[in-house]
Amino acid sequence: MTTLLIKNASLVNEDQIFQSDLLIRDGKIAQIAPSIETAADRTIDATGKYLLPGMIDDQVHFREPGLTAKGTIASESKSAIAGGITSYMEMPNVNPQTTNLEALEAKYTRAAEVSYANYAFYLGATNDNIDEIRKLDKNQACGVKVFMGASTGNMLVNDKETLARIFAESPVLIATHCEDTPMIAELEAQYKAKYGDDVPMREHANIRSREACYKSSSMAVELAKTHGTKLHVLHLTTKEEMALFEPAPTLAELAKKQITAEACVHHLFFNADDYETLGSQIKCNPSVKEKSDQQALLQAVKDGLIDIIATDHAPHTWQEKQNSYFSAPSGVPLVQHALLSCLEFYHQGIFSLELVVQKTSHAPALRYELDRRGFIREGYWADLVLVDLAKPYTVTPDNTFYQCAWTPFEGYQFGSTVEMTILNGEVAFENGQHSEQRFAKRLDFDRQ
Known part of the structure; x- marks a missing residue:
């Protein structure tokens, strides 16, 4: 030292x-x-x-174990450090999935060997691992991740009785991915009938629909209210969902909240018009939606309806992303440019510096009850x-550290x-x- x-x-x-x-x-x-x-x-x-206090990113996918062609704990945490992210919380949809305590501790062991940033991991929920969730020590994981909508990794929890038990019995905060899978599947079939495999990327905003998001988010909020759950709803994308949450403009008010909300940098920075130039590079779940949704999210950050800004960093190889709509995977690499993206809103007069720090550092530290992190004290x-x-700062291939070696911000100053x-x-x-x-x-x- x-x-x-x-x-x-x-x-x-x-x-x-x-x-x-x-x-x-x-x-x-x-x-x-x-x-x-x-x-x-x-x-x-x-x-x-x-x-500034370093950004604390409560939602990343670093792809290890099992998906290391896309990224590793070492490569992606190194990218995070370059972007001012000092701590991250990593998701369970890897291979094997992080759905038992042994797999959870194996990730901690690996991170101790290779991580460049401070680390914590989620235990993933499934339809049949409630016993593992019950055994979780409250200081062992950052939270329990529940996929209430199917996404990369096929960890959908769709049994209503199981969801009720998880919300009632989890010893730690629950973080949810909220989309209604049956509604999305029906829309996918409709668009496939119309376009075949060549669905325009712009339609991703409609297929992963606002209705599917709201239906699932409202269910999560209702479950949390019923069972007194500490709930954090991840990566919200629609103006309609903002009505589900209570404002907490100050940190003191945030500390009292049972249910909190999050927006991710790409949903704040991009909107559906950007599919025209970026295509699958901004294909993610839940989808980047309309400009009106983007503006509603930005306002919700200012109003305190959105408590935390995170990334949902999720790299895929460039080759994978070049496929047609149904084959191109969803996910965007973001950790290196997340804080810079938030600071763009300061330059544009939308956010104050104090607000950026509150949403990226103070709020995640408070919400996840981190020990002596997230503040300059x-x-x-x-x-x-x-x-x-x-x-x-202009983004170029030479100054980009992601293992996947691409970013939707390439060329942006x-x-x-x-x-x-x-x-x-x-x-x-x-x-x-x-x-x-x-x-x-x-x-x-x-x-x-």
Whole structure:
């Protein structure tokens, strides 16, 4: 462990922006003050730059084990660090699926060997693993993932009695993927009858329909209200779904919420018009929908109906994505450009910097009850990202780290640059280069 002194930074934390120095010692934030003159192993002059708590991404698919042609824990966490994401929570639809405690701990063991960012994993629900869910220690996993709609990995939980038991008995937060599979299957058949295999990608917005999303999301909310469940509804996409949630504009209000909502960066950044140029590159489940939905999501973030912004990072190979509609898999690589995407909304005057930090760092730390993460506070782990809001960054193949080697942002010029990512008090990424060392830790929870 080293000591690191950051001078003259503009700190963005807990609804404030203020100029300050910050001292890191033994992996944690030791002091925050207007002027710190203590000797340190390294001193960084951050004049003109902004220091944010690292983004905590509560929804990623890093494809290991079993799907490592698409990505690995190492490759995708390395990409995350380059984008200012310091902690991630990874999903269970891998091979073998993470649906028992042995598979869960195997992923933790693997991440300890190869991950570049802090890590936690979900236990996946199935129609027949309620006993494994009951055995889960509340500090062992970030949550239980329930696919209430079929998506990549075929982990659909569609038995109503099973869903009721999971919602009633899960010892930890439940995170749901909400789409009604029978409604989608019927629409797929209709579009296949009309177009054959050559369904235009633009129709993905209609096939993975708003009605299918609302039907499933409303069921999840009703189940949570019935059973008193801690529910987090992932990757919402429609303006209609916003009516299901209560606003929590402040962190104090968020801490009291039983049911929380999330939007993902691609649903905020893209809309159905973008299928024309990007096609299958933005094919994902649930689908990118209309511009009116995009605008409703952005407003919901501002109003506090959407509590967390995440990625649903889900890489596939370029070759897989070149297939026709029914064969091209759903999923988008996003972790390297997620925080930059959120900062674009600051540049456009839509979000404040304080709001970006609340939705990407503070809120996930609070919702998942992380131990000393997600805030710039003395005594907390020093997971930080230094950004230059005045330095544009153009996405090219040469500066993209995903194993799949493509991104829907290729050629886009962001208004900000991630200059440095600090993980557990160590510089993990700086000026486009990764440290040769890894500093990641297993995420701890503070759940009583």
